[in-house]
Amino acid sequence: MIKSNRRKFIITAAGLVAATAANGTPIMEKKGKYLAHQVYFWLKNPGSTEDRAQLIAGIKTLRKIETVRKLTVGVVAATEKREVIDDTWGVSELALFSDVAGEAAYQVHPIHEDFIKNYSHLWSKVVIYDSSEV
Amino acid sequence: MIKSNRRKFIITAAGLVAATAANGTPIMEKKGKYLAHQVYFWLKNPGSTEDRAQLIAGIKTLRKIETVRKLTVGVVAATEKREVIDDTWGVSELALFSDVAGEAAYQVHPIHEDFIKNYSHLWSKVVIYDSSEV
Numbered sequence: 001m002i003k004s005n006r007r008k009f010i011i012t013a014a015g016l017v018a019a020t021a022a023n024g025t026p027i028m029e030k031k032g033k034y035l036a037h038q039v040y041f042w043l044k045n046p047g048s049t050e051d052r053a054q055l056i057a058g059i060k061t062l063r064k065i066e067t068v069r070k071l072t073v074g075v076v077a078a079t080e081k082r083e084v085i086d087d088t089w090g091v092s093e094l095a096l097f098s099d100v101a102g103e104a105a106y107q108v109h110p111i112h113e114d115f116i117k118n119y120s121h122l123w124s125k126v127v128i129y130d131s132s133e134v
Numbered sequence: 135m136i137k138s139n140r141r142k143f144i145i146t147a148a149g150l151v152a153a154t155a156a157n158g159t160p161i162m163e164k165k166g167k168y169l170a171h172q173v174y175f176w177l178k179n180p181g182s183t184e185d186r187a188q189l190i191a192g193i194k195t196l197r198k199i200e201t202v203r204k205l206t207v208g209v210v211a212a213t214e215k216r217e218v219i220d221d222t223w224g225v226s227e228l229a230l231f232s233d234v235a236g237e238a239a240y241q242v243h244p245i246h247e248d249f250i251k252n253y254s255h256l257w258s259k260v261v262i263y264d265s266s267e268v
Contacts, residue, residue, distance in 0.1 A: 034206075035211050035213070036211075036226075037213075038226075038228075038263075040263060056268055072168075072267050073268055074265025074266055074267050075266055075268050076264065076265070077170075077264035077265055077266040078234050078266070079171075079234055079238070079264040080238065082262075085263070085264060086261055086262065087263075087264070092170075092263060092265040094170060094172075094228075100212050103211070103213050126218050127220055128216075128219045128220065129172075129219070129221075129223070129226060130210065130211035130221070131208025131209065131210070131226040132208055132209055133206050133207070134190055134207055134208060134209050
């Protein structure tokens, strides 16, 4: 009886996690500290919403790289303007890895190489900050 | 018997989620897109590990602000050096909010005001990127 309940729990807990992930809910629940690869892109044509949409779609293809724990894309937020805020960029990427090796594997991955080949004509400048969580 | 199993599942699933959160595991499972407040600090004394540790501890106090969904702190990662990577900063903050109002509330929160008062002598420069997830 106890054994039966325990099996039930294990199966159901696994089912719950899978269902939540399939929902598209933003989840970052893998254990351990992350390496954040934070990229800011300046568009060659800052006024082109079409170029911006293309670049956003391009960055999202990088989610398929196996070592990416989580990858989200952003645009300049409508927060209060202040001198310390840089809002001159067009699109941001936040990619989380488990470690330096995961980020290195992403850099040379064919999906990343395709991304550079197919989308780099859209940006004029890119600035990257790589952070290790402490 | 079926009813009994179901009750067991509900209690156990709730227990699992609570236990994971209490563990300090990095979880970001609230629904909806986020506003990322990404801050990079340049230390006044870049060589001082004590100053760096103090600033890291200071930034972590901001987690108590109610509108903060998640807040992590980073240092320069040991990724391969490239021209596009800025690694001249000392400490990074990644704070996630649900919306612009949440970030605005954080800016004027007494805990944030105390942070500025008690820790701003440690940095010489700060650059902020506010991103809305798309």
